[in-house]
Amino acid sequence: MSELTIWTLDWAPEGPRGLVRDLRLRWACEEAGLPYAVRTVPFDDRATNHLSRQPFGQVPFLDDGDLKIFESGAGLLHLARKSDRLMPRDPAAEAETLQWTIAALNSIEMVTVPWWFLSISGAADNALTGWMEQRLGHLEQVLAEREWLAAGRFTVADLLMADVLRVPLVRAFGDRPATEAYVARATARPAFSKAHADQMRLFEAADEERAGAGPA
Amino acid sequence: MSELTIWTLDWAPEGPRGLVRDLRLRWACEEAGLPYAVRTVPFDDRATNHLSRQPFGQVPFLDDGDLKIFESGAGLLHLARKSDRLMPRDPAAEAETLQWTIAALNSIEMVTVPWWFLSISGAADNALTGWMEQRLGHLEQVLAEREWLAAGRFTVADLLMADVLRVPLVRAFGDRPATEAYVARATARPAFSKAHADQMRLFEAADEERAGAGPA
Numbered sequence: 548m549s550e551l552t553i554w555t556l557d558w559a560p561e562g563p564r565g566l567v568r569d570l571r572l573r574w575a576c577e578e579a580g581l582p583y584a585v586r587t588v589p590f591d592d593r594a595t596n597h598l599s600r601q602p603f604g605q606v607p608f609l610d611d612g613d614l615k616i617f618e619s620g621a622g623l624l625h626l627a628r629k630s631d632r633l634m635p636r637d638p639a640a641e642a643e644t645l646q647w648t649i650a651a652l653n654s655i656e657m658v659t660v661p662w663w664f665l666s667i668s669g670a671a672d673n674a675l676t677g678w679m680e681q682r683l684g685h686l687e688q689v690l691a692e693r694e695w696l697a698a699g700r701f702t703v704a705d706l707l708m709a710d711v712l713r714v715p716l717v718r719a720f721g722d723r724p725a726t727e728a729y730v731a732r733a734t735a736r737p738a739f740s741k742a743h744a745d746q747m748r749l750f751e752a753a754d755e756e757r758a759g760a761g762p763a
Numbered sequence: 764m765s766e767l768t769i770w771t772l773d774w775a776p777e778g779p780r781g782l783v784r785d786l787r788l789r790w791a792c793e794e795a796g797l798p799y800a801v802r803t804v805p806f807d808d809r810a811t812n813h814l815s816r817q818p819f820g821q822v823p824f825l826d827d828g829d830l831k832i833f834e835s836g837a838g839l840l841h842l843a844r845k846s847d848r849l850m851p852r853d854p855a856a857e858a859e860t861l862q863w864t865i866a867a868l869n870s871i872e873m874v875t876v877p878w879w880f881l882s883i884s885g886a887a888d889n890a891l892t893g894w895m896e897q898r899l900g901h902l903e904q905v906l907a908e909r910e911w912l913a914a915g916r917f918t919v920a921d922l923l924m925a926d927v928l929r930v931p932l933v934r935a936f937g938d939r940p941a942t943e944a945y946v947a948r949a950t951a952r953p954a955f956s957k958a959h960a961d962q963m964r965l966f967e968a969a970d971e972e973r974a975g976a977g978p979a
């Protein structure tokens with residue numbers, strides 16, 4: 548039996564399907580060949596129903612035997628210790644992988660998520676657009692010169708960075724050919740396809756259950 | 764001679780003094796008793812003068828002998844491997860420290876930095892204020908029940924979270940007594956005071972040099 552359990556929502560509306568962050572952990576387990584189970588908390592009352600496991604009311608979180616860990620970025624770094632497919636063991640390559648993993652969270656996603664939030668609640672051209680252009684422009688320069696971010700091969704840093712960049716509004720932002728090729732390259736990996744299909748299937752099955760439930 | 768070198772700017776305007784993120788790495792080294800040197804890149808032309816070391820044109824970055832690493836969060840996790848004062852070695856306590864370190868970067872700072880940016884360029888009550896209230900409200904609930912975030916003691920997670928929360932506009936946001944007590948507790952530590960004073964002194968010395976330079 549698997550000791551790894553990824554927790555996600557039992558249902559999600561169509562908009563975020565395929566983008567719920569349990570996908571990051573699924574994808575990592577698929578890349579590393581780590582067996583895992585998926586369990587769910589209710590979508591209804593999600594703001595408060597699992598605060599004891601995730602203090603901001605979000606998903607995913609991870610069980611590794613008795614260890615419990617939230618934040619998808621932390622879950623990824625935890626999984627990366629289990630497999631050098633996710634993070635190389637050579638100290639220089641490991642440091643490079645770590646820095647780009649954190650860059651995905653704190654230099655790129657820290658800009659793309661609030662920009663995306665302002666975009667859908669107001670205008671695509673908003674107060675964060677200049678910051679967004681600057682950061683994604685710098686990243687484009689990096690990606691124009693290499694296939695993967697760290698260690699000369701696919702690592703957990705690419706998994707996370709590609710997951711941040713593949714959000715449709717972000718992917719459509721500006722003209723960044725190297726970045727687009729990078730996102731296409733990462734999401735063409737079989738491990739991504741498997742993780743994505745599994746997430747979609749979970750939410751679709753939940754649709755059917757909801758439709759079949761009827762009044763009590 | 765120290766093998767750790769923290770790189771920062773050679774000068775900064777008054778506004779960000781005391782808040783430049785080299786402080787995170789200085790603070791960590793002071794907490795852990797790790798010797799370190801500080802070196803600088805020019806403030807002028809900073810947008811392009813060190814892109815080969817930090818692809819977004821930012822500081823700090825860290826040398827550890829031949830290892831080179833950017834992103835303050837990655838630098839902190841790297842330093843945390845050198846000292847259990849920063850991160851405990853017990854697996855459960857380590858996972859808890861890791862998750863809260865990432866939470867500081869990706870659940871809190873991902874909201875506070877863009878909110879702060881919108882606030883200074885527009886209104887303190889802006890499109891991200893609701894998100895800010897929600898996240899800081901959840902964190903207040905956590906901090907009302909514990910002295911430190913992880914492992915029952917001060918860790919690198921607290922260093923980072925407190926550094927995120929001590930930004931004046933963020934600290935003044937709403938009424939959050941447990942959070943305020945937490946920030947006060949963290950920044951009362953001698954290692955913080957030393958790191959802060961050293962950063963201030965570097966920039967003040969640079970003022971004097973600039974003033975004394977005169978026309979060529």
